[in-house]
Amino acid sequence: MKLRMPSPVILAVILSASLGYAVDLFDTFLLPALRVPTLRDLGVPSASSLVVGTNVFNLQLFGQALGALLLWGPLADRRGRSKAMYFSIILYGLANIATAFAPSVLVFACVRFVAGVGLGGQLGAGIALISESIQNPRYRTIGTQLVGTIGMLGVVGAGVLAKSHLSWRTDFLIGGGLALLTIVFSLATRESSLYKQSAAASRSSYWTTFAYLCRPTKLLKLIACILIGSPVFFVVGLLVSGAPEFGEAMGMHTKPTSADALVWTYVSISVGNLLCGFIIPLFQSRRLAILLFHIITAVGIAILLFAHGSTPSDYYMRCALTGLGIGSWASLVTNATEQWGTNVRGLVTIAVPNFIRLCLFPISAVFLWLKPAYGFVHAAAIVGFAVIGIAIVCTLILKDGYLRTLAFDEPIVEAPLVTASVE
DSSP: OOOOOOOHHHHHHHHHHHHHHHHHHHHHHHHHHTHHHHHHHTTOOGGGHHHHHHHHHHHHHHHHHHHIIIIIHHHHHHTOHHHHHHHHHHHHHHHHHHHTTOOSHHHHHHHHHHHHHHHTTHHHHHHHHHHHHOOSHHHHHHHHHHHHHHHHHHHHHHHHHHTSSSOHHHHHHHHHHHHHHHHHHHTTOOOOHHHHHHHTSOOOOHHHHHHHHTSHHHHHHHHHHHHTTHHHHHIIIIIITTHHHHHHHTTOSSOOOHHHHHHHHHHHHHHHHHHHHHHHHHHTOHHHHHHHHHHHHHHHHHHHHHSOOOSHHHHHHHHHHHHHHGGGHHHHHHHHHHHSOHHHHHHHHHHHHHHHHHTHHHHHHHHHHHHHHHHHHHHHHHHHHHHHHHHHHHHHHSOOOTTOOOOOOOOOOOOOOOOOOOO
């Protein structure tokens, strides 16, 4: 197959989605990276900092899932992927600026919830737009992997900025300014002809679409699309964010920091995204590549938890290896895009990455339940390998969408209008 260079319009879509996702992750991880100085400045005692910070971060994640399901997903399917991407960037950009002026913890938490609602739309809308704009599967893969590769560097930026001497309010202002600057690139995006052709047909109501996705076979497929990505937030949300606690449990005299672990992990995830973009066309299969990266993640988890090493540098290197395994993140989201028809693709693609993030809730709950009996390391191992096993099974359940055409709709039928006859 002869490959042609993508058009300037498609390159603009890839650039806009990539920069938007970088700012998305930058803003998302500013909160955990700046937790200590932010909450201290807002009057939270050090003893309560972790609990309050976790609750605020959970509220932000809940806002992301809520925004994806009720706002950005329906908007993407009914009004266009580019509009969902554009307005989500505006919302989280303004919310970040507002965060910098929060006078209390209550206001701070409320503004972060609003920011979460905005953050819930950008990635899925961008991946759907790129996937539908590029018909060649190889270019489609490269385009979506570039989004993940560039996007992951946003977390690195957040980690580096958090270690600077700037105040946390200035950091959030920078995040908001970067988001608003990204809007300039978003103005150049155009809807795909695939979406426009589907949009010409009658559009189903949101509740009809929701009922369709709740059918047993469709719900099973949707859950599988979500659980495939659960190892990502086991690693990031537990092993990386909990670096100081795991370092202490492993007997390290100097504990690793979460900020440094995040930087090492996300640099590695960025590299993994690039590798995945080359491996998928080589295998001619997205599913085989995802399975390979699941195996790399399992090996990384085993080495991180059980290999010898007593310094923070050892822990960071293990985080980097595990991060390489979860470098299939963009491909996981693209995989969800390829499973569904154009008339529901926006909702599903936007919802899936945000509900993958919510997998951290049951993962952390089971870990905390097992920890008293098995300890930090072994409890994490039990949960981690269980999550990997579930992800592998879900990968095998779904069809391989690499060579699949995306020019199809789901057979959603509106319920007929029933009228009472008058004798």
